[in-house]
Amino acid sequence: MTSIQSKPTPAVADPMVREFERRAGQTPTTEPSWVLPLRRAGFNRFSETGYPTIRDEDWRFTNIAPVAKLPFQTASLPGAESVTAEQIDTATFGTLPGPRLVFVNGYFSAALSRPSDPTAKSTIGNLAAHLEGNASVIQPLLTPSQHILDDPFACLNTAFFQDGAFIHVPAGAELKDPIHLVFIATNEAKGASIHTRNLIIAEAGSRFTVIESCISFGAQAYVANSCSNFVVREGASLEHVKFQDESPDAFHLANLHSDLGAASQYTSHSFALGGLISRNTIRSKLNGPGLECIFNGLYVTRRNQVADHHMVINHNEPNCASHEYFNGILDDESKGVFHGRILVQPEAQKTDAKQTNKNILLSNSATVDSKPQLEIYADDVKCTHGATVGQLNEESIFYLRSRGIGKETARRMLIHSFAGEITERVQCTPVREEIDRIVWNRLEESPSLSEKLATASNGTPTPEA
Amino acid sequence: MKQPILEITNLRAGVEGKEILKGLNLRISEGEVHAVMGPNGSGKSTLASILAGRDGYTITDGQIVYGGVDLVEMSPEVRAREGVFLAFQYPVEIPGVNTTYFLKAALNEVRKHNGLSELDAMEFLTLVKEKMKILHLPEDFLKRPVNAGFSGGEKKRNEIFQMAVLDPKLAILDETDSGLDIDALKVVSAGVNKLKRADNAQLVITHYQRLLDYIVPDFVHVLSNGRIVRSGGKELALELEERGYDWIVKEDLQTA
Ligand SMILES: Nc1ncnc2c1ncn2[C@@H]1O[C@H](COP(=O)(O)OP(=O)(O)OP(=O)(O)O)[C@@H](O)[C@H]1O
Ligand SMILES: [Mg+2]
Numbered sequence: 001m002t003s004i005q006s007k008p009t010p011a012v013a014d015p016m017v018r019e020f021e022r023r024a025g026q027t028p029t030t031e032p033s034w035v036l037p038l039r040r041a042g043f044n045r046f047s048e049t050g051y052p053t054i055r056d057e058d059w060r061f062t063n064i065a066p067v068a069k070l071p072f073q074t075a076s077l078p079g080a081e082s083v084t085a086e087q088i089d090t091a092t093f094g095t096l097p098g099p100r101l102v103f104v105n106g107y108f109s110a111a112l113s114r115p116s117d118p119t120a121k122s123t124i125g126n127l128a129a130h131l132e133g134n135a136s137v138i139q140p141l142l143t144p145s146q147h148i149l150d151d152p153f154a155c156l157n158t159a160f161f162q163d164g165a166f167i168h169v170p171a172g173a174e175l176k177d178p179i180h181l182v183f184i185a186t187n188e189a190k191g192a193s194i195h196t197r198n199l200i201i202a203e204a205g206s207r208f209t210v211i212e213s214c215i216s217f218g219a220q221a222y223v224a225n226s227c228s229n230f231v232v233r234e235g236a237s238l239e240h241v242k243f244q245d246e247s248p249d250a251f252h253l254a255n256l257h258s259d260l261g262a263a264s265q266y267t268s269h270s271f272a273l274g275g276l277i278s279r280n281t282i283r284s285k286l287n288g289p290g291l292e293c294i295f296n297g298l299y300v301t302r303r304n305q306v307a308d309h310h311m312v313i314n315h316n317e318p319n320c321a322s323h324e325y326f327n328g329i330l331d332d333e334s335k336g337v338f339h340g341r342i343l344v345q346p347e348a349q350k351t352d353a354k355q356t357n358k359n360i361l362l363s364n365s366a367t368v369d370s371k372p373q374l375e376i377y378a379d380d381v382k383c384t385h386g387a388t389v390g391q392l393n394e395e396s397i398f399y400l401r402s403r404g405i406g407k408e409t410a411r412r413m414l415i416h417s418f419a420g421e422i423t424e425r426v427q428c429t430p431v432r433e434e435i436d437r438i439v440w441n442r443l444e445e446s447p448s449l450s451e452k453l454a455t456a457s458n459g460t461p462t463p464e465a
Numbered sequence: 466m467k468q469p470i471l472e473i474t475n476l477r478a479g480v481e482g483k484e485i486l487k488g489l490n491l492r493i494s495e496g497e498v499h500a501v502m503g504p505n506g507s508g509k510s511t512l513a514s515i516l517a518g519r520d521g522y523t524i525t526d527g528q529i530v531y532g533g534v535d536l537v538e539m540s541p542e543v544r545a546r547e548g549v550f551l552a553f554q555y556p557v558e559i560p561g562v563n564t565t566y567f568l569k570a571a572l573n574e575v576r577k578h579n580g581l582s583e584l585d586a587m588e589f590l591t592l593v594k595e596k597m598k599i600l601h602l603p604e605d606f607l608k609r610p611v612n613a614g615f616s617g618g619e620k621k622r623n624e625i626f627q628m629a630v631l632d633p634k635l636a637i638l639d640e641t642d643s644g645l646d647i648d649a650l651k652v653v654s655a656g657v658n659k660l661k662r663a664d665n666a667q668l669v670i671t672h673y674q675r676l677l678d679y680i681v682p683d684f685v686h687v688l689s690n691g692r693i694v695r696s697g698g699k700e701l702a703l704e705l706e707e708r709g710y711d712w713i714v715k716e717d718l719q720t721a
Binding site for chain 1: 572
């Protein structure tokens with residue numbers, strides 16, 4: 001795609017330019033000098049494109065005009081007392097043992113974090129603190145590559161990122177406890193945007209789990225714009241659980257990019273419960289033979305929430321398996337979006353790619369846009385996809401009732417089990433149990449749960465291929 | 466004296482304006498095993514569905530009395546709690562619902578309804594383990610989601626296993642023998658026979674005499690075109706095996 005830029009895009013409003021230049025001109029600078037050119041590359045790219053609109057193919061079903069309309073303002077450093085350790089301990093996954101990194105409005109809080117065992121060889125810390133010392137590892141990963149340039153929010157993130165997690169686990173290391181990343185927005189973030197950047201590197205043969213919780217204390221509108229890179233090298237095994245339960249007025253935008261090496265195992269879970277608009281752009285490059293990856297997601301929405309998962313899976317090498325499972329439970333006027341692109345390159349023979357997106361509508365006003373997009377250039381592959389949108393299976397309800405289970409209980413059982421199909425794939429037991437409980441309670445809050453479910457099918461289901 | 470369990474009189478019923486059952490009469494009493502046979506499409510599964518309370522059927526005439534009360538008025542779950550059990554011709558797969566969880570919920574609903582205390586996890590496990598042995602089911606069965614990924618034979622076995630746990634008063638078995646190999650057929654039949662008591666009854670729908678070698682019926686009925694056109698003892702099944710249904714259907718037409 002070539003774009004010849006003649007006139008400035010109105011989307012890049014003056015406050016944003018002023019803010020960028022103010023930061024760029026700051027002296028003394030807190031960052032190594034190689035960072036600013038990267039930021040500027042991201043900023044320049046965003047200046048060309050501006051915010052995406054529904055005319056952009058990748059944003060057809062999710063209108064982020066409300067984000068574009070917000071006056072641009074970056075979140076300021078929160079007061080030291082705005083979040084207490086006790087609040088973190090009692091929040092989602094707060095009781096997990098192991099290392100914990102806490103970011104409040106995008107700023108690292110050393111006081112709330114729990115460093116990893118100092119004898120361990122892994123690096124688990126905040127990115128800003130490692131830019132200097134780990135430049136050789138970090139610089140190439142922060143240099144805007146195509147997947148960043150293609151995503152305006154990722155460009156914006158590159159320009160303005162504050163901090164984030166830097167996790168580097170050396171070859172062969174196995175971490176017993178999951179690493180917990182907590183991203184909290186407080187009331188002080190109201191109207192502002194938070195830009196976090198995470199780099200997670202699993203060297204050859206390493207094994208570990210990363211839990212990411214995106215939550216807010218207090219209900220308010222803000223923009224959380226995060227960008228994560230996962231590098232999973234040969235034979236490594238990484239499980240990433242992302243749990244997003246932000247304020248119902250928040251905008252959540254995330255770009256999750258993974259580069260996967262030969263014979264590695266990567267499992268990526270996305271639980272999208274919160275936010276007014278949440279969008280996860282999940283891109284994966286399968287760059288070595290014989291690897292397996294699983295993308296597993298559940299969105300549970302109500303009121304006027306929108307939950308969007310935009311998947312791009314690149315099969316570049318032979319004998320790889322990618323399995324995508326996304327279920328949505330949608331209530332009220334809420335909307336689910338699933339776009340699943342699978343690209344199988346000519347070299348990627350014996351690819352096993354599977355994609356399912358199933359949706360249950362708890363109300364007649366809920367909608368779903370589900371769109372698979374398969375581009376297959378190899379001939380010896382197994383690729384399947386299927387999408388459903390609709391109500392609960394009447395046959396299943398009758399079966400349960402015919403055994404003595406009441407109608408309401410039967411419906412509830414089926415809805416919970418629909419969520420359970422996804423949650424049960426989380427391997428990390430304490431995390432799975434907590435997610436199960438949260439999802440269960442969230443569903444139970446819904447008055448529609450036991451009511452007569454939507455009788456009509458909305459949206460655009462794609463038939464089983 | 467044997468009490469009647471089910472009394473169907475002149476039942477006319479159908480779907481979407483199409484009449485399927487056209488004046489059906491059937492009376493089943495305690496301790497009896499009844500077999501219903503008949504050509505494809507004659508209405509056997511429809512009868513089973515109507516007894517279990519499946520949606521979508523309209524009853525235009527006649528009545529169904531179960532244990533002295535009108536069955537038609539009851540919801541499917543109340544029928545189940547009152548002891549009606551249908552072993553499905555095509556059992557439904559329910560991925561995500563764990564078999565133990567499902568069956569414990571079902572059994573406790575039935576028990577509650579009948580004024581019995583609910584079983585706790587341990588008591589329940591003891592009960593089901595014993596029933597599993599009867600049906601030669603593997604240990605991991607309970608942990609699997611209901612019927613999900615089961616083979617045809619496993620599904621049928623699961624139906625009878627559920628029947629064993631819920632211990633119904635009236636069990637309706639819709640072609641439970643189809644899809645079973647010879648060994649499984651023996652196991653399942655033995656299971657069904659074990660559940661037979663003086664105060665319950667079984668209604669066995671089948672196409673094959675073979676099943677009736679194992680589950681020996683007291684009565685055999687031929688259902689044709691929505692009516693029971695002939696009833697007899699177990700020797701009727703042998704005759705049907707030899708001669709097919711044509712002769713009965715013809716005789717019925719002559720007398721009609
Ligand atoms: N929901 C329905 N809509 C329309 N027709 C139906 C419906 N259910 C059953 N029928 C029709 O009613 C008739 C009886 O069907 P039923 O399934 O009861 O037959 P059956 O005796 O069980 O047959 P089989 O031996 O093949 O199992 C058939 O002609 C069938 O097509
Ligand atoms: Mg039938």
